[in-house]
Structures are given as C-alpha cells and as structure tokens.
Amino acid sequence: AAPPKVFGFLQDIIDEDLKPGGRCAHRRGLKDEPLIRTRFPPEPNGYLHIGHAKSIIVNFGLAQLYGGQCNLRFDDTNPATEETEYVRSIQEDVRWLGYEWGGKPKYASEYFDQLYEWAVKLIKDGKAYVDSQTPKEMKENRGSVTRKGVESRFRSRTVAENMELFEDMRAGKYKEGEHVLRMKGDMGHQNMNMRDMPIYRILHKHHHNTGNKWCIYPLYDFAHGQEDAIEGITHSICTLEFEAHRELYDWFIDNIGFESPPKQFEMARLNVTTFLTSKRKLRQLVERQIVDGWDDPRMSTLSGMRRRGVPPEALRTFIKKLGVTNKIATTQVEVLDDCIRETLDPSALRRMVVLRPLRVVIDDYPEGRVEEVEALNHPSSPALGSRRLKFSREIFIEHDDFRENASADFFRLRGVGSEVKLRYCYVIKVEKVVKNDKGEVIELRCSHDPKTRDDMPTDRKVKGVIHWVSAPHACSHTVRLYDFLLKPDVGDEEAPADLDPGDGMEEEAVVDDFKKFLDEKVNQKSKEELHDAKMEASLSKCEVMDRFQFERNGFFVVDKSSEPKKGKLVFNRIVCLKESGLKSKENATKASNDRRDQQAKQAEEREAKKNIDPRQMFRAEADKYSKFDDDGVPTHGADGEALPKSRIKTLKKEWDKQKKVFESAK
Numbered sequence: 001a002a003p004p005k006v007f008g009f010l011q012d013i014i015d016e017d018l019k020p021g022g023r024c025a026h027r028r029g030l031k032d033e034p035l036i037r038t039r040f041p042p043e044p045n046g047y048l049h050i051g052h053a054k055s056i057i058v059n060f061g062l063a064q065l066y067g068g069q070c071n072l073r074f075d076d077t078n079p080a081t082e083e084t085e086y087v088r089s090i091q092e093d094v095r096w097l098g099y100e101w102g103g104k105p106k107y108a109s110e111y112f113d114q115l116y117e118w119a120v121k122l123i124k125d126g127k128a129y130v131d132s133q134t135p136k137e138m139k140e141n142r143g144s145v146t147r148k149g150v151e152s153r154f155r156s157r158t159v160a161e162n163m164e165l166f167e168d169m170r171a172g173k174y175k176e177g178e179h180v181l182r183m184k185g186d187m188g189h190q191n192m193n194m195r196d197m198p199i200y201r202i203l204h205k206h207h208h209n210t211g212n213k214w215c216i217y218p219l220y221d222f223a224h225g226q227e228d229a230i231e232g233i234t235h236s237i238c239t240l241e242f243e244a245h246r247e248l249y250d251w252f253i254d255n256i257g258f259e260s261p262p263k264q265f266e267m268a269r270l271n272v273t274t275f276l277t278s279k280r281k282l283r284q285l286v287e288r289q290i291v292d293g294w295d296d297p298r299m300s301t302l303s304g305m306r307r308r309g310v311p312p313e314a315l316r317t318f319i320k321k322l323g324v325t326n327k328i329a330t331t332q333v334e335v336l337d338d339c340i341r342e343t344l345d346p347s348a349l350r351r352m353v354v355l356r357p358l359r360v361v362i363d364d365y366p367e368g369r370v371e372e373v374e375a376l377n378h379p380s381s382p383a384l385g386s387r388r389l390k391f392s393r394e395i396f397i398e399h400d401d402f403r404e405n406a407s408a409d410f411f412r413l414r415g416v417g418s419e420v421k422l423r424y425c426y427v428i429k430v431e432k433v434v435k436n437d438k439g440e441v442i443e444l445r446c447s448h449d450p451k452t453r454d455d456m457p458t459d460r461k462v463k464g465v466i467h468w469v470s471a472p473h474a475c476s477h478t479v480r481l482y483d484f485l486l487k488p489d490v491g492d493e494e495a496p497a498d499l500d501p502g503d504g505m506e507e508e509a510v511v512d513d514f515k516k517f518l519d520e521k522v523n524q525k526s527k528e529e530l531h532d533a534k535m536e537a538s539l540s541k542c543e544v545m546d547r548f549q550f551e552r553n554g555f556f557v558v559d560k561s562s563e564p565k566k567g568k569l570v571f572n573r574i575v576c577l578k579e580s581g582l583k584s585k586e587n588a589t590k591a592s593n594d595r596r597d598q599q600a601k602q603a604e605e606r607e608a609k610k611n612i613d614p615r616q617m618f619r620a621e622a623d624k625y626s627k628f629d630d631d632g633v634p635t636h637g638a639d640g641e642a643l644p645k646s647r648i649k650t651l652k653k654e655w656d657k658q659k660k661v662f663e664s665a666k
Contacts, residue, residue: 007062008324013265014066014235023263024234034102036068036234040094041224044074044208045081047294047301048093050315051277054270057319059237060099071231072101075108077223079205087208089294093302097312108223109209111230115218116170118226118256119181119199123162127255128199129155130165131182138180139645141187142195149187149195169202172215176202183222183251193248197221225249228262236262239269240326270319271330274484275300284514290522291485297559297572298485298526308482309547309557309574314343333484340575344547344555349377349384352423352467353550353571354534355479357396359471362428364447365393370470373424373453387538391425394471396534398552401466402444404433411464413444420464423551427452427462467551474534477569480559481528486521533571542569552577610665614658618651631655 005011014036017024027035038059042048048056063070072094076082091105122128131152133141143149157165169179181200189195199222204215228236236249243266253261269277276282277300285291285299294301297308305315318339322331352375370392378384401420402413413420419429432445451457539548546558554577559570615632618625625634625643633655636642643651 006065006320006323007058009326010058010062010235010237010265010267010324011065014062017234018066027234033232034063034067034069036063036066037071037102037232038063038068038235038237039071039073039228039231039233040101041073041075041227042090043078043081043220044076044083044086044090045078046086046279046283047089047299047303049277049279049282049300049302050272050275050305051270051300052093053097053302053315054319055237055239056094056097056099057316058267058324060094060097060101061320062235062237063102064099068234069102070099071103071106071233073106073108073227073231075220075224075227076207076209077108077217077220079203079207079217082208084208089303093306096302096306097315106227106231107209108218108227109207111223111227112210112214112218114230115223115226119218119222120163120166122183122199122255123166123181124159125255126159127184128162128181129157129184130162130169130179131155131196132165132179135177142192143187145192149192151187152182152196155184155196166200169200169216170214172204174202176204178202181216183248185248185251191244191247193221193245194251197248221245221248222252225252225262225264226256229253229256229258232260233262236264238264238266240266240328241269242266266326267324268326268328270322271328272300272333272336273330274333274486274488276486281514281517285485285522288514290518297480297482300485307560308572309545309555310340311343311547314340317343337575341555341578344549344574346381348547348549348555350375350379350551351539351548352389352469352536353479353539353553353556354396354398354467354469354474355481355530355550355553356399357532357534358399358402358441358444360395360397360428360444360446360468362393362395362446362448363431367393369393370473375424389424389536390470390473392470392472395422395468396471396474397444397466397468399441402430402441404441412466413464419462420466421452421456421462423465423467425453425468426450427456427460469534469536471534473537475537475540476532477535477539477571479530479533479556479571479573481530481573483526483528484523485526487523540567540569547574549577606661609658609661612658612662614655614662617655617658 014024016022018028018035019025024036027033040056040059042052060070062068072091074087074090087105094101119128129152131138131154133152133154138152141150141152165179166181168174169181179202180198182196182198185194185196187195198219200216200218202215203217206212207214207217225236238245242249242264246264246266249264271277276285282294282299282301286294291299295303295307297304299305306312314336318336321335321339370390372388373391374386375389376382376384376386397413403410404415406412406414411420412418413430416430416433419427421427426448428446428448430444431447433441434443434445436442449460452460452462456462541564542558542562543564544558544560544562547555548557549555550571553573555574556571557574558564559572562569618632618634619628621634622638624638625636626638626640627636628634633648633652634643635648
C-alpha cells in the first residue's frame with residue numbers, strides 16, 4: 001500500500017521518481033543503498049529555530065517513510081560565523097525531535113579538497129575566472145532586476161592567468177576582498193543568480209574543523225549542490241527562497257558532471273505569528289541581553305521551546321497537521337498552542353497552585369483542625385491515581401476569583417453573600433471583605449457548609465468551582481509566566497535563508513533598525529516572574545523538566561535553573577489553558593478597546609503627517625543621517641558612510657509617499 005500523504009506534493013514527486021522508468025527506479029535493486037537519501041544541512045552559525053523544525057521533520061520524516069536515510073550535514077563554509085557550540089546544539093535539537101541521522105554527522109569542510117579540484121576544473125574548462133574588482137564595483141556591475149549587469153574587465157583573463165591567481169589565493173598571498181573566483185554565467189540573465197555568481201572568496205579565519213589549512217572558502221551556492229552529489233542525495237529539499245537558486249544549482253551540477261546528479265525541490269517555509277525566525281535578530285536579542293540566552297523560553301529556538309517545556313511530539317504533530325505545500329502562508333500561533341495542549345493533556349498530572357494569592361479565613365471552621373481530602377491526579381485518567389490534600393481554617397485562593405460588584409455571569413466570588421465550591425472540598429460563602437488603607441482587598445472572611453465536602457446536596461446549586469491551597473501547608477516557589485516575544489499578529493518578515501555570498505555580491509539587505517524593531521514588534525511584557533505563588537506541598541518533590549497542569553492556570557514545567565535538592569524550584573508556563581467563555585468575552589472586549597485606541601492614535605499620526613514637508617522629514621533625524629540630496633533624501637549615515645543604494649531606494653519610497661500626503665493637504 002502507498003504511504004499516507006503526510007508530506008504532500010513531495011511524496012508525489014518521490015512516488016513518481018520510484019516508478020518503473022523513474023529517476024530513482026534503479027535504486028530499488030541496490031543492496032547497500034537506501035531507497036532515497038535526503039539531508040538536513042544547517043549552517044552552524046546559530047541555534048536552530050522553529051523554521052528548522054519543519055525542515056528536520058520533513059527530511060527525516062520522508063527518509064523514515066520510504067525506508068531511506070537522512071544525512072545531517074553541517075554547511076561550515078564560513079569560518080567567520082561558525083562555532084562548535086552550535087554544532088553540539090544542532091545535534092541535540094535533531095535528537096530531541098526524535099530523529100537519528102545516517103552514519104556520522106557530515107561536514108562541508110570534509111569536501112574542501114574535492115570542491116577545490118572542481119573549482120580548478122571550472123577554470124580549466126573556461127567556466128570560471130578570478131575577478132579583481134572591488135566589492136563596490138561588483139555590486140554596481142551586477143545590475144538589478146530591471147537593469148542588466150556589466151561584465152567585469154577581468155572576465156577575459158586566460159586560463160593560465162586565472163589558475164595562477166587562484167593558486168596564489170590559496171597560498172595566502174592576498175588580502176580578504178582582493179580577489180574572488182566567479183562562475184562564467186550571463187551578466188544579462190534575467191535570473192540575477194546566474195550573473196557570474198561567486199564560487200570562492202578569501203577569508204583569513206581559523207576554521208573550527210580544518211584549522212588554518214585553508215584561507216579560501218567555497219560559497220554556499222557552489223558548495224551545497226556538490227555536497228549533495230558526493231553524498232548521493234536523491235532529493236535535495238529547500239524552502240522557496242532557494243527556488244531562484246535552482247538554476248545555478250543545476251548549472252554547477254551540469255558543468256562539473258555527475259553520473260547520478262541530485263535534484264532540488266522547494267517547499268514553503270514555516271511562518272508562525274509571534275515567532276521570530278531571523279537568525280540575525282535572534283542573535284542580536286541574545287547579544288544585547290534582551291533575552292536570557294539562546295534557550296530563553298521566549299525564543300523561537302528549539303532549545304528555547306524545549307526549555308519552555310514544549311514536547312517534541314507536539315511540534316511533530318503541528319508540522320504534519322499543516323502539511324507540506326509550495327504556497328506561502330502564515331499560521332496563527334493558536335494552532336501550535338492547541339497541538340501543545342493536546343499533547344500535554346493526557347499525561348500532565350494536575351496540581352493546585354495559586355499564582356496571586358488572596359487569604360481566606362473560614363471563621364466557622366475550628367481553629368487547629370486539619371483534615372485531608374482526596375484529589376485526582378487526572379480527572380479523565382483514574383489510572384494515574386490520586387493524592388491527599390490538607391485542608392485548614394486558612395486557605396489561599398486566586399485574587400482574580402474574587403471580584404466585588406461583578407456581573408451575574410461571573411460565577412466565582414462577587415462580594416458578601418456570594419458562594420463558590422472549593423475543588424474537592426466545601427462550599428464557602430463570603431461574610432466580610434477586608435481592605436487596607438488604599439481600599440485594596442487583602443482578605444476574605446468566610447463561612448463553610450459542612451455538608452458539601454464530598455457530595456453536593458440535591459437542594460444546593462453553586463455554579464462556580466475554584467482551586468485553593470491550605471495556607472499553613474502551602475509551599476512557595478518561583479513561577480515564570482511567558483508571553484510571546486513578538487507582539488500579537490506580528491510575524492517575521494525577514495526570510496531566514498541565511499545565504500552567505502560573503503563577498504559583497506548578494507542582494508543588498510534593507511538596513512536593520514534594531515531599536516525600531518524592539519519598539520514596534522518586541523513585546524516588552526513577555527516575561528512576568530512571581531515569587532509568592534502558593535502551591536500544594538507535593539510540588540516540592542519535583543525534578544527538572546517535570547510537567548504539570550496547574551488547575552485553571554495552564555501547563556507548567558520545572559525549569560533547568562531549579563535546584564531540587566536545595567528546595568529551590570522555578571516553574572515555567574508552557575501554554576495557557578483554553579479560555580472560558582467569560583474570559584474569552586473579556587479578552588475580546590479588551591482587544592476591541594485596544595484596537596479603538598490604536599486606530600485613534602493612527603488617525604492622529606496621519607493628521608500630523610499632513611503638516612510634515614517631505615524635504616524636512618529626514619533632516620530631523622540627525623542621529624541617523626548626516627548628508628542629504630536636494631530633496632532631503634538621506635545619502636549618508638550618521639557615521640559619514642554612504643548608505644547602500646537599496647536603503648536610499650527605500651527612503652525615497654517613504655519620501656514619495658509623504659510628498660503625496662503633504663500635497664493632498666494643501
């Protein structure tokens with residue numbers, strides 16, 4: 001029977017390739033070769049994030065599905081950004097997701113000798129040349145999507161000249177940026193990736209794997225296709241950002257010549273609201289100490305999600321639920337949260353924890369008396385057993401479970417005379433509300449109904465049930481409540497392809513204003529630490545990474561910073577519970593009010609913009625720009641350096657937009 005179509009169109013492609021007469025049909029008869037071979041090829045220049053999880057699950061998952069093999073290959077072609085720490089973390093992440101790679105991990109650096117020989121072949125075949133233009137000249141001469149490129153004046157060098165220069169580059173005779181080896185493509189090609197893309201650049205950097213053996217390094221576009229060929233990869237799966245690079249991938253494969261060439265296929269990358277997948281910005285958050293390291297539970301890194309307590313099964317379910325397509329889309333984070341809850345719910349033991357305690361004294365309960373009640377560890381799984389909870393005259397409840405003068409649809413405590421059922425225990429009734437000098441509620445004095453502990457009498461109707469802990473028997477530990485690092489409905493606009501031309505030939509990136517990014521997109525209230533949470537005593541016996549559901553509060557995990565032997569525990573919130581009807585209504589009302597406030601603010605800003613002369617709009621930003629053209633468009637940064645043309649182009653668009661606004665108001 002055909003495998004289930006978990007991975008969509010990619011399975012259709014593989015099925016066709018394996019049919020009689022198909023591209024890979026001959027592999028069915030190979031004894032020592034897997035039916036298909038995929039690869040996961042991260043660059044070891046940072047920690048993996050949720051976007052990489054999709055690539056891991058697809059590549060390893062396809063290999064499992066077809067009885068094939070998936071290689072783990074580190075594309076370590078840029079020693080300037082790579083560290084052994086990242087190599088270790090990547091291996092840990094792959095194993096955490098539940099996969100093992102075929103054989104030992106592989107490295108692009110293992111193939112440097114062969115890649116060098118293939119570069120020499122391209123030179124001798126007249127398909128590559130050493131260019132000595134400056135990076136600035138190369139950028140200018142490359143052209144644009146609307147303007148053809150210009151051939152380098154060094155393009156006509158002879159094979160002998162190119163060989164001598166390339167050998168001298170390898171011998172370390174030149175500085176970084178003096179020369180670069182380029183393929184001979186077509187500078188007028190509509191695909192800019194075919195315009196004499198670089199093959200090798202000079203980098204006098206120590207390499208984590210080869211030491212100081214090399215001072216020239218292959219570029220990713222040249223290296224990864226040839227690495228696929230060396231390893232016998234049958235299906236090289238990338239994200240859609242690489243679609244325009246496929247023609248170059250095939251050019252190198254065809255001009256070097258392989259008996260069984262690999263083939264590249266592209267799928268849509270994973271986009272999730274509130275998740276950041278730009279390695280550069282993730283690194284900035286770490287380096288600027290906006291977060292507490294790469295594994296901060298707010299980070300979209302796999303190590304951050306692991307520390308937050310997200311089960312790997314939930315991520316696998318999430319990726320497979322979304323499926324694999326070549327259509328660009330953004331998934332709401334709520335879909336992931338649902339998968340996390342669905343994975344945790346069957347096995348997470350329930351515990352009662354009061355996050356923001358309000359003291360309750362039950363005046364008609366005898367002083368000094370302590371009794372025990374039976375509490376289920378999981379209401380839907382009796383097999384998980386139960387535990388005994390102590391009850392006494394003084395208890396803690398959530399401060400939010402008391403709301404003076406609340407509406408009738410608030411089924412908790414609403415003031416004097418209101419009643420609520422304590423989970424596994426008595427019905428209590430508010431007799432008196434105690435406040436401090438500021439008018440803040442600090443204590444409730446209550447009575448209890450002794451007949452309601454184990455069973456409710458048929459004539460008693462109490463709608464609300466709340467959790468609690470006995471004050472004398474509670475323990476206190478730190479609780480961290482994490483929210484999304486990016487603001488709601490904000491996604492990552494930066495493609496995470498992380499291509500590394502490294503020689504100034506790449507498409508000029510828009511200058512990143514990190515302060516603007518922090519102000520506009522980063523949730524400054526993404527972490528709240530509670531030090532006075534009251535917990536049932538059994539939680540003092542936890543170990544790191546134990547997971548629980550704190551009843552009515554969410555799923556939590558014991559953080560790795562905890563010291564169980566010293567009695568110091570930290571609990572991270574993994575995910576909230578699904579909202580109740582009332583909570584959902586309240587949040588919807590708040591969101592509506594927030595939207596109205598935001599719309600009013602935007603209206604004010606639009607009105608104010610009508611009075612801003614476009615010729616002056618940038619001149620006021622002296623901390624960013626130092627020189628301007630006649631229209632007031634910046635040409636130089638605050639440091640006096642000329643701005644990249646792409647940045648000037650972006651600023652000119654802003655200028656044009658403001659001009660229309662300004663003139664329309666006249």
